[in-house]
Amino acid sequence: MDAPLYLPAKSYDPPRRLARVLSSRDTPIAILQATPAAWAIVNKEIPGMDRRIGNEMIKPHLGNFSLESLLVFGVVQREPLARIDAELAKLGEVQ
Numbered sequence: 001m002d003a004p005l006y007l008p009a010k011s012y013d014p015p016r017r018l019a020r021v022l023s024s025r026d027t028p029i030a031i032l033q034a035t036p037a038a039w040a041i042v043n044k045e046i047p048g049m050d051r052r053i054g055n056e057m058i059k060p061h062l063g064n065f066s067l068e069s070l071l072v073f074g075v076v077q078r079e080p081l082a083r084i085d086a087e088l089a090k091l092g093e094v095q
Helices: 029-034 036-045 068-073 078-091
Strands: none
Touching: 029 036, 036 078, 068 078
16 A cells, blocks of 8 residues: 655644633643733632642643543542632633
8 A cells, every 4th residue: 555645734833822711621731821810719719738748649630631630639629619710711712
């Protein structure tokens, strides 16, 4: 079987970041930390969050873990997550 032949591209459109709505379920913690307004909301609703995720075992995973994924580890409770989502929704879309 021969490999397909592809014609050269006529133009290049560079990738661009899309705006997104932040949430405790879908947004990685690292992105929440990189967004000062969002991280202020998280720290207001879950005091001491920096200490909770400061463990060397968790730090490498902050780009993959969302706040909701920490429920199974007992790091956060479900009640503050609903309040966090309501506040994050007020921020609207962010880059």
